[in-house]
Amino acid sequence: MKKDLLSINDLSRDEIYRVLDTAVAMREIGERPIKKVPTLRGKTVVNLFYEPSTRTRTSFEIAEKRLSADTLNIAVQASSVQKGETLADTAMNIEAMAPDMIVLRHQSSGACHLLSRICRSRIINAGDGMHEHPTQALLDAFTIRQHKQQIEGLKVAIVGDLLHSRVLRSNVLLLTKLGAEVWMSGPQTLVPRGLDQLGVRFSPTVDEAVEGADVVMMLRIQQERMQGAYFPSLREYYNVFGMTVERMRRAKPDVIVMHPGPMNRGVEIASDVADGPYSVILEQVANGVAVRMAVLYLLAGGVEDEAVA
Numbered sequence: 001m002k003k004d005l006l007s008i009n010d011l012s013r014d015e016i017y018r019v020l021d022t023a024v025a026m027r028e029i030g031e032r033p034i035k036k037v038p039t040l041r042g043k044t045v046v047n048l049f050y051e052p053s054t055r056t057r058t059s060f061e062i063a064e065k066r067l068s069a070d071t072l073n074i075a076v077q078a079s080s081v082q083k084g085e086t087l088a089d090t091a092m093n094i095e096a097m098a099p100d101m102i103v104l105r106h107q108s109s110g111a112c113h114l115l116s117r118i119c120r121s122r123i124i125n126a127g128d129g130m131h132e133h134p135t136q137a138l139l140d141a142f143t144i145r146q147h148k149q150q151i152e153g154l155k156v157a158i159v160g161d162l163l164h165s166r167v168l169r170s171n172v173l174l175l176t177k178l179g180a181e182v183w184m185s186g187p188q189t190l191v192p193r194g195l196d197q198l199g200v201r202f203s204p205t206v207d208e209a210v211e212g213a214d215v216v217m218m219l220r221i222q223q224e225r226m227q228g229a230y231f232p233s234l235r236e237y238y239n240v241f242g243m244t245v246e247r248m249r250r251a252k253p254d255v256i257v258m259h260p261g262p263m264n265r266g267v268e269i270a271s272d273v274a275d276g277p278y279s280v281i282l283e284q285v286a287n288g289v290a291v292r293m294a295v296l297y298l299l300a301g302g303v304e305d306e307a308v309a
């Protein structure tokens with residue numbers, strides 16, 4: 001593994017499989033009465049989140065604690081960031097206290113690349129602007145593999161706000177690297193430039209994208225990143241792109257539906273899909289802990305078959 005995990009592009013196909021296989025062992029730790037191993041004892045991990053997070057921050061903290069790392073959450077709202085301290089200065093001051101890893105979420109694409117250049121600590125990207133969210137893609141792949149055994153040859157339909165989604169970018173890189181056939185659908189106003197160079201297919205019609213799909217991945221409408229009207233109304237969006245039970249019937253009978261969260265119920269996904277038999281959304285959340293344990297462990301220099309001692 002490279003020093004840092006900034007992008008899915010930092011991982012070869014073999015390294016992706018190593019993370020997924022290690023996460024299987026890590027999940028077993030979470031099923032024990034005592035959910036803790038000494039693997040990262042003596043290592044210090046700082047969670048530095050400039051943007052809100054429920055799933056990613058919590059699962060990183062649980063993962064770090066299960067591996068016995070000393071873990072510290074920087075509350076940005078209560079830090080000197082509020083006095084105007086820059087990201088680089090904040091990072092260098094944290095770095096002066098000699099952590100081993102920094103987990104960064106930031107509203108700017110490329111923020112983790114800046115830290116990677118100036119920090120000795122290993123940097124893990126927990127979501128940078130509209131760029132990438134590599135551990136989300138890894139936990140999504142882990143969840144797909146749990147249900148479908150392999151990713152190669154699957155039809156995966158990704159539907160929603162394609163433009164603003166870092167989850168989309170990391171998933172496209174990972175799924176195409178592992179041989180999935182990736183389809184996308186969403187409003188034309190929310191399609192990123194260069195989509196045709198990513199080796200995916202786009203359909204303006206959700207029904208075509210979902211037809212015969214093994215996996216349907218819904219993306220959140222990111223209103224906080226929108227500065228204009230990208231579609232007439234939320235009701236209209238739901239009518240045209242919202243995932244309903246009726247639309248799901250076009251997919252394979254054993255289709256799974258995923259969503260990285262947080263969900264806008266009744267906008268990109270109907271509640272009876274989100275909570276229904278196709279849904280693996282809460283499994284994704286549970287798998288986030290095991291996958292992040294695997295990432296922390298492997299970045300710290302671990303070897304797959306030593307992970308659970």
Ligand code: CP
Pocket residue numbers: 052053054055056057127133136260261262
């Ligand atoms: N999926 C995800 O990144 O969720 P949070 O924003 O709650 O961390």
